[in-house]
Amino acid sequence: MMNSLAKILIVDDNPKYLEDVLPMYGYEVEVATDGIKALQLIQQAKPQYNLVLLDVMMPNLDGWETLKRIRSNQKTENLPVIMLTAVDEEQKQVLGLRTGADDYITKPFVLPNLLARIESLLRRSQWKDAEAKAKAKINIDFEYDESTISPLTAKEKEILSLVAKGATNDDISKKLNLQESTIKTHLNRVFKKLNVKTRTQAVLLALQMNFIDD
Incomplete structure (x- = not known):
């Protein structure tokens, strides 16, 4: 496991499987069963979630609109998001990526595939943060000569x-x-x-x- 302390928000109206299985792999999880609740949790989160698993088909506010609102907020515009959907259509996948999803996986998914995507995205996000700190000339936390x-x-x-x-x-x-x-x-x-x-x-x-x- 790359990061056993990663905090993941599961946004799904049927979250039980992911809610049960992800902690077995060392992840801390919280759940929102619709987009409105998800946006509330994201705004209140301290520290912020490391990644969001966002289902497309949900009541009240669907995944597409939830993602748009996440990306339109300066505080959360870079929050890593993987879209989950039962819709296996190329146009839908393109829409998700254009809307700002970092990755996309269709249901039913194979667990090792999802875990690999989660770890890959967390890793990319970690290095983006590291690069941003270096670029901004933030002091690195170790001494060097x-x-x-x-x-x-x-x-x-x-x-x-x-x-x-x-x-x-x-x-x-x-x-x-x-x-x-x-x-x-x-x-x-x-x-x-x-x-x-x-x-x-x-x-x-x-x-x-x-x-x-x-």
């Missing part, structure tokens, strides 16, 4: 850029056609060159030093 930092090779920069986009070692190995063990070796070298211990620190410092693009 520029004089002890060594330059990265082109391959190391390429791999770290993919890490910054939320890619796992497996994702990177497939994309670059390299063994996963080779990716680990490259990342270990990056950690040593940057004098850091984690992927998050490596990405933040590389952005701060302009080793990779935001």
Whole structure:
């Protein structure tokens, strides 16, 4: 599990399955059975939800309109949203993505597929936040000495850029056609060159030093 503390809002008029199963995978969940209640919870949430699972077909306020209102509010415009629907039509999927959904999955879905999409979106959102902090010159939360930092090779920069986009070692190995063990070796070298211990620190410092693009 990438983030066992992630807080997810389930917006569905029949939420029991997701409400029961997601906590088994380490997620904290809250439930709204219609769009109006969802918008109220989102506005009141402190801290804000990490992700919203938003069903399309609901009473009072459907998923499309709920999503539009989420995206039109400056406070929640970047809140990660996955649309859930029983409608498997290309036009509906395009509508959801154009309205501002980050991802889209049709019912009935296979649980591992949904979990993978949740983790992928949470990961992308995490790195977007990290990049935004670096770009805004917010102080990173660890000490570093520029004089002890060594330059990265082109391959190391390429791999770290993919890490910054939320890619796992497996994702990177497939994309670059390299063994996963080779990716680990490259990342270990990056950690040593940057004098850091984690992927998050490596990405933040590389952005701060302009080793990779935001």
